[in-house]
Amino acid sequence: MRQKKRPWRPLFLLIAILGMMGLSYLLWSPGKTFQDGRHDLRSNGIWLQHGWLGDDQWFQRNRKDKALFRDEGKIKALAALLANHGMKYVFPHACPCDPSGRISPVDPVQTERFLDHFEGFRVLPWVGGVLGVHCSPQSPKWRDNFVSSVVDLLRLHPRLAGVHLNIEPLPSGNRDFLLLLDELRHTMPSGKILSVAAYPPPTRWHPFPDVHWDEAYFRQVAQRTEQVVPMMYDTAIRVPKVYRYLMSSWTSEVLDWSGDTQVLLGIPVYDDAGVGYHFPAVENLQNALSGIHEGLNARKSLPKNYAGVAIYCEWEMDRQEWDYFRREFERVPDGPRR
Secondary structure (H helix, E strand, O other): OOOOOOOHHHHHHHHHHHHHHHHHHHHOOOOOOOOOOOOOOOOEEEEEOHHHOEOHHHHHHHOOOOHHHHOHHHHHHHHHHHHHOOEEEEEEEOOOOOOOOOOOOEOHHHHHHHHHHOOOOEEOOEEEEEEOOOEOOOOHHHHHHHHHHHHHHHHHOOOOOEEEEEEEOOOOOOHHHHHHHHHHHHHOOOOOEEEEOOOOOOOOOOOOHHHOOOHHHHHHHHHOOOEEOOEOOOOOOOOHHHHHHHHHHHHHHHHHHOOOOEEEEEEEOOOOOOOOOOOOOOOOHHHHHHHHHHHHHOOOOOOOOEEEEEEEOHHHOOHHHHHHHHHHOOOOOOOOOO
16 A cells, blocks of 8 residues: 655745754854954055045146145044054055046145144055056057156156055956056065055855956966055945855955965945945945954964054044944054953
8 A cells, every 4th residue: 555645744844954054054154353452563544535645637637625735734634544543555546547547636736735734654655547548558659658758757756665556457368458567566666565456355245256366366466566455345245254254255255366476355445335246234344353353363373464454434434433343453562442
């Protein structure tokens, strides 16, 4: 006599599997929290807005108030704020270059005024633009104009520490970009820093090759520069735990891939809600630092090439975020942590 099939068995098995998956997710807790400042070397970086160095024409085109940036009191206050939070490298926006390759002009008087108050920092103007619109590294003429305008800027303002290069997007394996780096490094004045806004490693969570570099290419870029700052955001990830896990993985990978080149880990502090590639409830200061803490804590000691984090960006940081950064990341040398 044949036994009757029990149709509830497959359903029960499915429910059990889903229950186990749900429980596993609930128990999964990527990221770490430390409030003792163990990962802060007081040599962090931050991207600044254009007005701090911008020329008069930029203010006119964008209908911005020069008094918000060219007042010495405001410059001094910015320097004090950033120094208080362990910033050492500042990247004031000087993008985009024009299609011929000449970088965006700065105001010479304002640049010197800014440098007067940022004497204890490394100031690296943020140069570059959009690939195929402002930037054509495949063109020898464009590269020549770009390199010569960078050199002119550094010679006119010798207190600048170097430049921070950012071209977006930039597919892995782009040989013209490597050639541009070679030409910059060989032409810039001695002792200047060539810093690059780098792209993070490939990941299944964000399969877009234009904004990720494989290990071989990442190493090639790092070998040609003094500093890499991987932009560890714009992943379109919607789940905070996944982003924290990815930040931990990326932290380990980019430090291993950079060799002896200094690394600042780029973290997001901006809204841009509705753009599709960034969800501020996921990509934020809290989740980014949590993932970085986990990636660094997995090592016996901090790598020699690790310098800290780089915040994108200064103009979207508010008092609450600065307080969180102090509490969850900073090493406070004077007195107890508040």
